[in-house]
Amino acid sequence: MNKNILIVDDDKEIVDAIEFYLNPEGFNTFKAYDGLEAIEALIENKIDLIIMDVMMPNMDGLKTTLKIRENNNIPIILLSAKNQDMDKILGLNMGADDYVTKPFNPLELIARVKSQLRRFINLNTMKNNNTIIDSITILTSGGLCLNKDSKQVTLDGEEVKITPIEFKILELLLSNKGIVFSSKDIYEKVWEEIAYNCEKTVAVHIRRIREKIEINSKDPKYLKVVWGIGYKIENINY
Structure with missing residues (x-):
């Protein structure tokens, strides 16, 4: 089953570039250009992972992450031009699962997307799949x-x-x-x-x-x- 990725950035060229690399990998992409649009897209669509810029108008990526984490645990990868440890720590503290600095290597971003999805899917494998993974549950x-x-x-x-x-x-x-x-x-x-x-x-x-x-x-x-x-x-x- 194809996974749905929400790309959130106020720079439309970056959104389109990320979409360009995700689509050949079999991912369905949704777009938003600020935090408010991201939350609306999350409500209206089944989203499996979010790639989101930190610096955006109306509602930035950190506040949006905090809002999403009130009732949703899907993987969130934050993007930022800042490369300081405190910025990364702040993002993780808000509930992000990963953090990638701009400019980023598209292949690394794809690898991180796949890694986060694999981890999330493993955590949410249905308990009635008739497979005994561990006797201690x-x-x-x-x-x-x-x-x-x-x-x-x-x-x-x-x-x-x-x-x-x-x-x-x-x-x-x-x-x-x-x-x-x-x-x-x-x-x-x-x-x-x-x-x-x-x-x-x-x-x-x-x-x-x-x-x-x-x-x-x-x-x-x-x-x-x-x-x-x-x-x-x-x-x-x-």
């Missing part, structure tokens, strides 16, 4: 529960809204409670790419997870930092 630590079938995370019975990347990180750590994973380990297992300068990217996602599952993110109960080594989920039994 529910992972827990104390009041934290991750259901691999329904793709839900709950904390003390209350559902936690979580992005596909955050789900994969939690699944990795909950599947290996008490084991410390470095940023490099997490990046290569979750993003399925060779890790290069990945520490800040992983740290941003870890912080977002902690803000969602911890009562006090500065004194976490579940997701611990082992300074100088990496991260782990505590094995809490009760």
Whole structure:
């Protein structure tokens, strides 16, 4: 089945250029030229992934990402001419799954689109497909529960809204409670790419997870930092 990609940028030439590279790969493309149009397109169409510029009129890419994340977890790849770490971190903090700086290599962008779609599809494989992937489908630590079938995370019975990347990180750590994973380990297992300068990217996602599952993110109960080594989920039994 062809996937629907929404391209959002106020520069129509860039939108057309991205469409030019996506269409031969079998993707259906939709266009929007600011954040408000993007949200409208998302409401009116089944969109599988969004490629969106940061700097746009009416509603920029960061605010649009934040608005979309209120009730939608589809992959979002942000585009920006800025190449500073803080800009990338801000985008990831708003809920983006990936970040590509302009000018970008079209082949790299296509590869990232395919990678994000593959990850999202794997997370949302129907639970009744009659394929047993793992005998353990529910992972827990104390009041934290991750259901691999329904793709839900709950904390003390209350559902936690979580992005596909955050789900994969939690699944990795909950599947290996008490084991410390470095940023490099997490990046290569979750993003399925060779890790290069990945520490800040992983740290941003870890912080977002902690803000969602911890009562006090500065004194976490579940997701611990082992300074100088990496991260782990505590094995809490009760």
